Amino acid sequence: METFLELFREILKALVRESVAYTFRKSILEDKKTTPRRRKQKGGFRK
Secondary structure: OHHHHHHHHHHHHHHHHHHHHHHHHHHHHOOOOOOOOOOOOOOOOOO
16 A cells, blocks of 8 residues: 555656646747737738
8 A cells, every 4th residue: 555655646746747847848948939020911902
């Protein structure tokens, strides 16, 4: 029973560690666009 609890605890630690690393990578280390893109002008007069 103790070995099962230790295994379960290690699995939980690994899951928490991976999820924190994923959210950290997504929120802080992700490359974000520095300049906003201009919208294309729509419509206008055409002959």
